[in-house]
Amino acid sequence: MDHFQIRDGVMHAEDVNLAALAKQVGTPFYCYSSATMERHFTVFRDAVAGLGDGNPLVAFAVKANPNLAVLATLARLGAGADVVSGGELARALAAGMPASRIVFSGVGKTRAELAAGVEAGILQFNVESEAEIDMLAEVAAAKGATVEIAIRINPAVDPKTHGKISTGGADAKFGIPWERLPAAFAQAAAHPNLRPVGLAAHIGSQLTKLEPVEDAIRKLGDLARQLEAAGHQIKRIDVGGGLGVPYRRDQAPPPSPADYAAMVARATEGWPWRLMFEPGRMIVGNAGVLVSEVILTKEGASKHFIVVDAAMNDLLRPSLYNAWHDILAVHPKTARTRATVVGPICETGDTFAEDREMEDVAAGDLVAFMTAGAYGATMASTYNSRPLVPEVMVKGAEWAIVSQRNQPAAMLALDAKAPWL
Ligand SMILES: Cc1ncc(COP(=O)(O)O)c(C=O)c1O
Ligand SMILES: N[C@@H](CCCC[NH3+])C(=O)O
Secondary structure, eight states: OOOOOEETTEETTOOOBHHHHHHHHOSSEEEEEHHHHHHHHHHHHHHTTTSTTSOOEEEEEGGGOOOHHHHHHHHHTTOEEEEOSHHHHHHHHHTTOOGGGEEEOOTTOOHHHHHHHHHHTOSEEEEOSHHHHHHHHHHHHHTTOOEEEEEEEEOOOOOOSOGGGBOOSTTSSSSEEGGGHHHHHHHHHTSTTEEEEEEEOOOBSSBOOSHHHHHHHHHHHHHHHHHHHTTOOOOEEEOOOOBOOOOOTTSOOOOOHHHHHHHHHHHTTTOOSEEEEOOOHHHHGGGEEEEEEEEEEEEOSSOEEEEESOOTTTOOHHHHHOOOOOEEESSOOSOEEEEEEEOSSSSTTOEEEEEEEEEOOOTTOEEEESSOSSSSGGGOOOGGGOOOOOEEEEETTEEEEEEOOOOHHHHHHHOOOOTTO
């Protein structure tokens, strides 16, 4: 995917001026480009179009950005949804995702969440443990339903990504160790309310190497053939998401959707099964920015600090993963500086960039944290009693506030006094 651009204060692919928007909605705010996410989805969908049985499902990983406007935009293009909680399921349905395109993943789905999925009549549960097989069977039986499941395996491959977002290693909590898959499949097949029809794997996020994904996909194929030889009927194989996106314009980009699709085509040649994909970050990551205003600059003993009005509660990735987000002046500057960019929160970890060579911005300037459309607003908190920031969606010259969670009154309303107070 291309590096996302802001040209003279206007977001790539859209006509809305970010400074004008900042005046209207206040800073900080997330801004999403509808055209960019549509393009990313279409590029991915078209790249994988003919693979497997020729009718793949691209199920957007809702966790990356669960905003209803985002989900509705993708639903209209034919996207499905990969959900991991009752809340995400409710959002996908509310945004107009048909249940027939929803897959429910997650290592600890509760009975209530399983029941909500059964009631909605979703396409498939990706079951991650032997215990969950029995739980789901009970829940489905109580509702008189028969549900289709895939079993998520732990393929024991090293995805070569950040430890906190790696899910495919042998000791990760996700999936059933692949060696136990035949037994788990037989266990599921013995339940009259379960129909085990698929296999799934997802090895990690922000993947920049395709070989581990290819290894996992080949393992899925071998196992599917083995299961068919044992008399099971396989319909679908879910290869997960995880394709990385470019976060830095000074570094080589990760593999493109075309590179990824070529690898999948190679690894799945001759497969008769329906393929499922669960991309999140690559659809929305570079379709969003977090716009923030510089409150002030200050000099430390040896550091030049730029204090912005966004903080780690708004965009957690730099604090949590030491993740890099490019920080650009909304109106480009020619002068450069070396600065440490921090938010107002009372933690040293509230740092977005450490001693970074960047444009020389001053109090009152707007900056954009780039590639913030994925795992941005969705991971925000109200730490330091900072209200959640608004999210804005832009489409051409139109824009709309698509969540307005920055009202202090709304924050107070979330608390209730105990009866004795
Ligand atoms: C089961 C599952 N599917 C899909 C995704 C989406 O990953 P990404 O946003 O990296 O494409 C994740 C998160 O890594 C996940 O846990
Ligand atoms: N939250 C992570 C990605 C987690 C993927 C979830 N399986 C990030 O910001 O990079």
